[in-house]
Amino acid sequence: MTDMFEFEKKYATEGYKLICGVDEAGRGPLAGPVCAAAVILPMDVDIPGLNDSKKLSDKKRRELFPVICEKAIAYGIGFADHKEIDEINILQATYLAMERAIANLAVKPDFALIDGNRAKDFGIPLETIVGGDGRSASIAAASILAKVTRDDYMLQAENEYPGYGFGVHKGYGTKAHYAALAEKGPCPIHRMTFLKKLYGTK
Numbered sequence: 762m763t764d765m766f767e768f769e770k771k772y773a774t775e776g777y778k779l780i781c782g783v784d785e786a787g788r789g790p791l792a793g794p795v796c797a798a799a800v801i802l803p804m805d806v807d808i809p810g811l812n813d814s815k816k817l818s819d820k821k822r823r824e825l826f827p828v829i830c831e832k833a834i835a836y837g838i839g840f841a842d843h844k845e846i847d848e849i850n851i852l853q854a855t856y857l858a859m860e861r862a863i864a865n866l867a868v869k870p871d872f873a874l875i876d877g878n879r880a881k882d883f884g885i886p887l888e889t890i891v892g893g894d895g896r897s898a899s900i901a902a903a904s905i906l907a908k909v910t911r912d913d914y915m916l917q918a919e920n921e922y923p924g925y926g927f928g929v930h931k932g933y934g935t936k937a938h939y940a941a942l943a944e945k946g947p948c949p950i951h952r953m954t955f956l957k958k959l960y961g962t963k
Contacts, residue, residue, distance in 0.1 A: 765811065765896070765897060765898035765901065766804055766897075766898050767896070767897070768874050768888065768890060768893075768896070768897045768899075769782075769802070769804060769874070769897065769898065769899055770804065772872050772874075772888075773804060777871050777872040777886075778871060779801050779834070779835075779868055779869070779870045779871050779872070780801065780870065780871070780872045780873070780874060780899060781799045781800060781801045781835075781863065781866060781870035781872070781873050781874070781899060781903075782799070782800050782801075782802070782873075782874045782876075782893070782897050782898070782899025782900035782901070782902060782903045783797060783798070783799045783800075783859050783862060783863065783873055783874065783875045783876065783900065783903055784797065784798060784814075784875075784876040784893070784894055784900050784901075784903040784904040784907055785797040785798075785855050785858060785859060785876070785907055786814070786904070786907040786908040786910075786911040786912075787907075787911045787931075787932070788851055788855055789933060789934075790931060790932030790933045790934070790952075790955075791932055791933070791934050791938060791942075791951060791952055791955045791956060792843065792915075792918070792925070792927065792932035792947075792948070792950050792951045792952060793843060793911070793914060793915050793918060793927070793931070793932040793950050793952075794840040794841060794842045794843060794846075794858070794911065794914065794950075795840070795841050795846065795851065795854050795855050795858050795911075796838065796839070796840050796858060796907045796908075796910050796911035796914065797838070797839045797840075797855065797858035797859040797861070797862040797903075797907055798836060798837065798838050798839075798862050798902075798903040798904070798905075798906035798907040798910065799836065799837045799839075799859070799862040799863045799865070799866055799870070799873070799903055800829065800833050800835075800836045800899050800902040800903045800906060801833060801834040801835045801836070801866065801868065801870055801899065802829075802832065802833055802834065802898055802899050802902060803832070803834055806832050806898075808825065808828055808829065808832060808898070808902070810824075810825060811825065811829075811898055811901050811902060811905075812894075812895060812901055813892075813894035813895040813901055813904055814894065814901070814904040814905045814907070814908040814909075815894070815904075815908075816895070817905070819912070822905050822908060822909050823909060825905050826905060826906065826909045829902045829905060829906060830906070833902065834868065835866040835867040835868045836866065836902075836903075836906060837861075837862045837863060837864065837865030837866040837867075838862055838865060838906060838907070838910050839857075839858045839859065839860065839861025839862035839863075839864070839865055840858055840861065840914075841854035841855070841857040841858040841861070842950075843950050843951065843952045845857060846952050846954065846955075847952055847953050847954045850954070851952075851954075851955075856880070856881045859875070859880070859883065860881075860883055862903075862907075863883055863885075869885075870885060871885060871886070872885060872886050872887065872888075873885055873886075873887040873888075874887070874888055874890055874893060874897050874899055874900055875887055875888070875889045875890070875893070875900075876889075876890060876892075876893035876894050876897075876900045876903075876904065877889055877890075877891065877893070878891050911931070912931055915927045915928065915931040915932055916928050918932075918950055922948040922949070922950065924941060924944075924945055925938065925941045925942075925945070925948060926938055926941060932950075934955075942956070942959060947960070
């Protein structure tokens with residue numbers, strides 16, 4: 762069984778005390794923001810079922826969300842919206858959301874574990890971990906907070922911009938979403954840089 766605190770313990774032995782896991786949700790959709798979360802967990806915390814958010818059902822993620830918030834030393838959420846994604850590209854917008862999530866932590870972390878294979882300088886030492894949401898408890902917790910928060914944003918968008926199916930596909934490029942775009946055109950929260958082939962925009 763994988764020790765989900767392997768990376769946290771490794772850096773704790775090097776003297777780091779506040780280690781945050783960082784992950785994002787929503788890099789791929791055609792609409793809405795990218796959302797990131799940063800979570801600092803106590804090393805001895807036990808959160809049964811904690812795993813990569815993509816491997817959990819919506820029900821399970823929503824059950825774990827308040828548990829993570831309650832047991833975390835600190836957690837922060839950050840967004841970069843569709844306009845920022847169009848202006849600076851999705852990778853830079855993801856970094857911006859992560860930067861905001863880290864900045865929104867109630868305590869400043871001294872080390873960050875980032876899901877993926879690259880990151881920018883967030884002003885603290887960090888390690889990137891490929892598949893980190895399934896290998897680090899802190900990143901798994903961040904993946905759940907980011908996913909549920911972004912899903913809730915898109916459920917709200919369903920009410921504001923009905924007819925696109927945001928409540929179902931959360932902005933991802935499903936057949937139904939493309940059909941709605943063909944019928945209605947883009948709405949104010951669509952990422953126009955993601956719709957270049959459809960609309961020939963920049």
